[in-house]
Amino acid sequence: MIVSAQKAAELIREGQVVAIPTETVYGLAADATNIQAVRHIFELKGRPPDNPLIVHVAEINQVASFTDDRPDILFKLIDRFWPGPLTFVLSKKASVLDIITAGLDTVALRMPDHPKALSVIKKTGPVAAPSANRSGRPSPTRPEHITLDFGDDLPVIDGGPCSIGLESTVLDLSGYIPTILRPGKITADQIEDMLDIKVLREPAGENQIRRSPGTRYSHYKPNASVSWMSSIESIRSYQPDTLYIFHTQSPKITDDNIITFEGNYLDFAKSLYDLYRTADKRNYKKIFIEPLPDTTLSPIIPALLNRIQRSVSH
Numbered sequence: 001m002i003v004s005a006q007k008a009a010e011l012i013r014e015g016q017v018v019a020i021p022t023e024t025v026y027g028l029a030a031d032a033t034n035i036q037a038v039r040h041i042f043e044l045k046g047r048p049p050d051n052p053l054i055v056h057v058a059e060i061n062q063v064a065s066f067t068d069d070r071p072d073i074l075f076k077l078i079d080r081f082w083p084g085p086l087t088f089v090l091s092k093k094a095s096v097l098d099i100i101t102a103g104l105d106t107v108a109l110r111m112p113d114h115p116k117a118l119s120v121i122k123k124t125g126p127v128a129a130p131s132a133n134r135s136g137r138p139s140p141t142r143p144e145h146i147t148l149d150f151g152d153d154l155p156v157i158d159g160g161p162c163s164i165g166l167e168s169t170v171l172d173l174s175g176y177i178p179t180i181l182r183p184g185k186i187t188a189d190q191i192e193d194m195l196d197i198k199v200l201r202e203p204a205g206e207n208q209i210r211r212s213p214g215t216r217y218s219h220y221k222p223n224a225s226v227s228w229m230s231s232i233e234s235i236r237s238y239q240p241d242t243l244y245i246f247h248t249q250s251p252k253i254t255d256d257n258i259i260t261f262e263g264n265y266l267d268f269a270k271s272l273y274d275l276y277r278t279a280d281k282r283n284y285k286k287i288f289i290e291p292l293p294d295t296t297l298s299p300i301i302p303a304l305l306n307r308i309q310r311s312v313s314h
């Protein structure tokens with residue numbers, strides 16, 4: 001059910017869970033100081049308890065309630081990228097609820113760049129908010145995606161389609177070397193260029209699972225099976241119950257199951273999860289995606305590649 005930002009703030013203060021728009025994806029928000037409310041997020045999503053939540057703030061001074069960490073680079077990055085799609089992982093204060101951090105000694109913090117999210121959080125104080133989908137499903141980038149996963153009873157603020165459409169970059173500042181745990185719109189290159197320091201890209205395998213437990217789970221999956229296409233396959237084995245997504249090639253056939261982005265990778269990122277859900281609504285069996293090119297073509301490509309790769313059926 002659609003509610004105003006004012007009503008959403010009242011509900012969150014009462015301990016309820018409300019879906020809020022951000023520039024990345026919609027989040028399922030609860031008061032970050034209310035253990036029952038945060039537990040309700042995990043129940044609603046069916047989220048494994050070892051997958052921690054990001055705390056969303058609306059004012060920089062709220063950071064101090066969650067961490068005593070004060071690395072210089074944190075404030076330089078905040079200055080440049082907040083509000084925006086960059087989440088910091090920092091050592092947590094003892095007072096931060098264990099349910100939010102899944103028992104880790106770190107906490108993830110972000111200030112979202114969406115006027116309705118900021119207006120709610122200014123009224124309620126910080127909220128814990130994972131993506132507003134059932135666990136494993138594609139993240140919601142439009143209000144109707146939330147209704148598909150949770151029905152109409154869940155209160156939702158309508159903020160229109162998300163402008164980025166992929167989840168935030170997660171940057172771990174709790175260790176020796178800043179490390180990207182999840183790629184997003186803000187890239188390791190951008191951070192390196194700005195600070196003149198080395199940033200590690202996603203740690204691989206066990207190390208990543210230890211530092212960011214959520215990455216062990218399958219993510220972002222539609223019901224249709226997702227695969228990378230070969231160009232020959234795309235033309236020879238054209239099937240009507242399949243969604244074909246191209247970003248450089250323009251196939252000869254036009255149909256409503258053939259999508260082309262013609263080099264607009266930001267648009268592709270913004271549309272990806274909506275296309276996944278469109279394929280499911282039409283009961284398509286398969287989604288074929290043209291393989292992504294060299295990552296230097298657009299800064300969003302590492303994030304797109306990461307999300308598509310995680311949704312590919314094995």
Ligand code: AMP
Nearest residue numbers: 052053106107108130131211212213214
């Ligand atoms: P979601 O909110 O659904 O986009 O998922 C939050 C992401 O942030 C997951 O990949 C989590 O593993 C990651 N995350 C949240 N808190 C932490 C933390 N304290 N340390 C490392 N990763 C975290």
Ligand code: MG
Nearest residue numbers: 130131132139
């Ligand atoms: Mg999620």
